[in-house]
Amino acid sequence: MRKWKAVLLTGVLALACLAGCGKSKGITVAVPNDATNEARALLLLEELGYITLKEDAGITATTKDISENPYNLSFHEVEAAQLPNVLQDVDYAIINSNYAISADINPVEDSLAIEGAFSAYSNILAVKEGTESSDKIKALVAALESEKVATYIAETYGGAVVSVVKEPGDGFDASVDYAALAGSKISVAASPTPHTEILKVAKEILAEKDIVLDIIEYTDYVQPNNVVESGEVDANYFQHKPYLDDFNEQNGTHIVSAAAIHVEPMGIYGGKQTSLDAIKEQ
Numbered sequence: 001m002r003k004w005k006a007v008l009l010t011g012v013l014a015l016a017c018l019a020g021c022g023k024s025k026g027i028t029v030a031v032p033n034d035a036t037n038e039a040r041a042l043l044l045l046e047e048l049g050y051i052t053l054k055e056d057a058g059i060t061a062t063t064k065d066i067s068e069n070p071y072n073l074s075f076h077e078v079e080a081a082q083l084p085n086v087l088q089d090v091d092y093a094i095i096n097s098n099y100a101i102s103a104d105i106n107p108v109e110d111s112l113a114i115e116g117a118f119s120a121y122s123n124i125l126a127v128k129e130g131t132e133s134s135d136k137i138k139a140l141v142a143a144l145e146s147e148k149v150a151t152y153i154a155e156t157y158g159g160a161v162v163s164v165v166k167e168p169g170d171g172f173d174a175s176v177d178y179a180a181l182a183g184s185k186i187s188v189a190a191s192p193t194p195h196t197e198i199l200k201v202a203k204e205i206l207a208e209k210d211i212v213l214d215i216i217e218y219t220d221y222v223q224p225n226n227v228v229e230s231g232e233v234d235a236n237y238f239q240h241k242p243y244l245d246d247f248n249e250q251n252g253t254h255i256v257s258a259a260a261i262h263v264e265p266m267g268i269y270g271g272k273q274t275s276l277d278a279i280k281e282q
Contacts, residue, residue: 026072027279030086030093030271033077034221035060035250036242040266041094042066044115045073048268050279059120059242071279081219087271091278097160097264102193107160111267112276121240122164122260123195125188128228129254135176136186136234139211141259143202144237146171152201153194153262161194162263171205182210189216189224189236198262199237221247229253237261 031041039061045051052068053061063075078086083095084103097107107114115121125144127137143149147168153161172178186206190196196215203213216233218224224236225247239247241257248255268276 026074027092027273027282028074028076028090030076030078030083030090031063032080032083032094032096034080034243035246036240037080037096037266038062038077039065040115040121040242044094044113044266044268048113048276060246071282073279080221087269090271091273092268092270092276094266094268096266098191098193098195100267100269101157101160105269107265107267108158110269112270114267115265119164119260119263120242121266122263123237123240124244124257125235125237125259125261126225126228126239126244126255127235127258128231129256131234132256132258135181136184137258138173139176139178139181139206139209140186140188140202140213140235142169142173142176143171143205143213144198144261145169145259146202146205148205149198149201149261153198156197157194160264162265164260164263171202172209178209178211185212185214186235187214187216187233189218189227189233189238191219191224191238192217194262194264195237225251225253225255228255 032038036059039059042051042053042061046053050071050073051066054065054067057065076090080096081099083093084099084105087093100107125141131137145165145168148171150163150165150168153163188199190199196217199213199215206213224238227233228236244255244257247253
């Protein structure tokens with residue numbers, strides 16, 4: 001059962017309206033407005049046979065890259081975190097699992113269609129280039145790639161979040177000098193769900209070696225990369241690599257992936273519609 005938030009953002013759809021908003025007919029679909037996640041949503045629609053993208057459309061595709069729209073879909077670009085808030089005002093919304101979970105929407109039970117575990121969109125631990133081989137980062141990676149974390153993900157999210165670690169370990173890296181790290185702190189910028197929750201499991205593992213994991217929550221997609229680039233924070237955990245690659249290109253930053261930890265399948269959710277059949281029946 002979905003629990004809708006009591007307060008909706010006034011005028012979000014009016015501001016977000018893009019292609020086809022002036023049409024009286026057609027199905028309305030809300031998609032993320034950030035680079036790469038919009039393309040990811042469009043690729044899901046293409047995979048399902050509802051649109052066709054231009055042959056050269058890549059991981060930063062937008063609705064302008066749609067070459068065929070046979071079902072007259074009208075698209076609304078909305079800030080990703082606000083998609084659950086506007087769901088009841090559109091026919092469908094394509095939402096990242098982390099935002100669905102935060103809005104008490106179950107990706108496995110409530111989605112009308114959902115991605116497979118695309119490795120390209122695995123959420124990564126990201127660090128400033130040149131620090132990925134430091135003992136601090138290797139210790140954090142080992143904790144996140146542990147069997148304990150993989151089990152937590154499987155048991156807690158039931159398929160809404162999926163571990164991509166192929167061979168989970170015991171949480172420790174034999175090449176790390178844990179004695180030298182004892183008493184030190186590792187800082188990580190993270191979004192609340194599920195990243196902070198997963199990091200809390202890694203925190204328990206690092207505490208066994210007297211290492212403090214300082215988790216700093218952010219609710220936007222910009223500052224976590226900025227504070228890693230500046231050196232204020234050791235790492236961040238909130239994004240997939242296509243997003244990071246685009247961020248580096250657009251901002252001249254030097255952030256790299258230290259490890260891929262999990263994937264959050266993107267799903268299509270019904271607002272005014274209860275099934276995808278309405279797309280072809282209009």
